[in-house]
Amino acid sequence: MIPFNKPFLTGKETQYIEEAVASGKISGNGDFTKKCQSFFEEKFNIKKALLTSSCTDALEMAAILLNIKEGDEIIMPSFTFVSTANAFILRGAKIIFADSKPYHPNIDETKIESLITSKTKAIVVVHYAGVACEMDTIMGLANKHNLFVVEDAAQAIDSYYKNKALGSIGHLATFSFHETKNIISGEGGLLAINEKQFIDRAEIIWEKGTNRASFFRGEISKYNWVDIGSSFLPSEVIAAFLWAQLELIDVIQKKRQLIWDAYYDKLRGLSDKKKLKLPLLPDFATNNAHMFYIVCESLEERAKLIAYLKLHNVSAVFHYLSLHESPFYIEKHDGRKLVNCDDFSDNLLRLPMFFELDLDQVELITNRLEQFYKD
Ligand SMILES: *Cc1c(COP(=O)(O)O)cnc(C)c1O
Numbered sequence: 001m002i003p004f005n006k007p008f009l010t011g012k013e014t015q016y017i018e019e020a021v022a023s024g025k026i027s028g029n030g031d032f033t034k035k036c037q038s039f040f041e042e043k044f045n046i047k048k049a050l051l052t053s054s055c056t057d058a059l060e061m062a063a064i065l066l067n068i069k070e071g072d073e074i075i076m077p078s079f080t081f082v083s084t085a086n087a088f089i090l091r092g093a094k095i096i097f098a099d100s101k102p103y104h105p106n107i108d109e110t111k112i113e114s115l116i117t118s119k120t121k122a123i124v125v126v127h128y129a130g131v132a133c134e135m136d137t138i139m140g141l142a143n144k145h146n147l148f149v150v151e152d153a154a155q156a157i158d159s160y161y162k163n164k165a166l167g168s169i170g171h172l173a174t175f176s177f178h179e180t181k182n183i184i185s186g187e188g189g190l191l192a193i194n195e196k197q198f199i200d201r202a203e204i205i206w207e208k209g210t211n212r213a214s215f216f217r218g219e220i221s222k223y224n225w226v227d228i229g230s231s232f233l234p235s236e237v238i239a240a241f242l243w244a245q246l247e248l249i250d251v252i253q254k255k256r257q258l259i260w261d262a263y264y265d266k267l268r269g270l271s272d273k274k275k276l277k278l279p280l281l282p283d284f285a286t287n288n289a290h291m292f293y294i295v296c297e298s299l300e301e302r303a304k305l306i307a308y309l310k311l312h313n314v315s316a317v318f319h320y321l322s323l324h325e326s327p328f329y330i331e332k333h334d335g336r337k338l339v340n341c342d343d344f345s346d347n348l349l350r351l352p353m354f355f356e357l358d359l360d361q362v363e364l365i366t367n368r369l370e371q372f373y374k375d
Helices: 013-022 031-044 055-065 082-089 135-145 196-206 212-216 236-246 249-272 299-311 339-347 359-372
Strands: 048-052 073-077 094-098 120-126 148-152 172-176 189-193 292-295 348-351
Touching: 013 031, 013 236, 031 048, 031 189, 031 236, 048 055, 048 196, 048 236, 055 082, 055 148, 055 172, 055 189, 055 196, 073 082, 082 094, 082 120, 120 135, 135 148, 189 196, 196 212, 236 249, 249 292, 249 359, 292 339, 299 339, 299 348, 299 359, 339 348
Parallel strands: 073 094, 073 120, 120 148, 148 172
Antiparallel strands: 048 189, 172 189, 292 348
């Protein structure tokens, strides 16, 4: 069976974990944490990076930092992971779901302004498959209406919008190192802070509502409880694992790109014959080869294709179910139809995509697709 995902190990993970353990400092915010954070700040031009235990945690920190409270409205795409919404729901916010673009699962920036009310506090964008949303338009809207922008860049490491790294554009941004992402630490995440005003408070929220980080830098003589917060920081064991991955980011990205390009080339024929749709890349966006998906004609066709591929030992999987129609939110949603989101929910199919997938396997998979669509 060709799995959908297989976590890639660089080989240095256990060595760095041993170093972290031997150092005697295995709780959070140690040397490996600092190395990983500096890496993000320097490579992606992020003002301040804080490692977290997950992207979910980073999103929850973002909601606390923005002082989201009961009755605030947050605009975000419906085609996303639950954590994007849940983080704001936990603070009492109402989610105003926006539709995707007709040709891409990303939020349709032309549909945002009509959703803004006096209660709107933030726009949360999700760079689906690591492909940038139209950030100039979105930041322009935020400036005009005095809103914050959070980038859910969980899938978007090392991807760019007009030469700016994703995660460096919004006021805040979040990354994931879950084992299904390009760069992994099992579970893991990062909060990127691009507004100076948030940095001090972010460190406090990160450290259980205390000014401990500042204490350890020698800036204050004792640490105290100064705000709300939680235990958002991962241990050095996780950071050590992550560092082994970040060191090899260029190798990892290059290999994934090779696989992505091979899929794209081999499926072009089927796309020309209108049998399936291939991912579209706007010219302002780069591709970080996080995911390779196709868009089928219908839910029925997709189900048949999944079963066909499974029969031939290939694991292909669909993705998000529209959040506005979820059991938890359907009654809270205002009833607007989000047709593009529903289409991607029904028709999008992700093919196996991982570092160790070799090009022969890609060919085997694309041959199967040709067989399926033969007549
Ligand atoms: C993976 C993912 C998350 C959650 O990341 P965790 O690190 O598992 O919490 C959130 N949003 C999006 C868009 C994701 O792809």
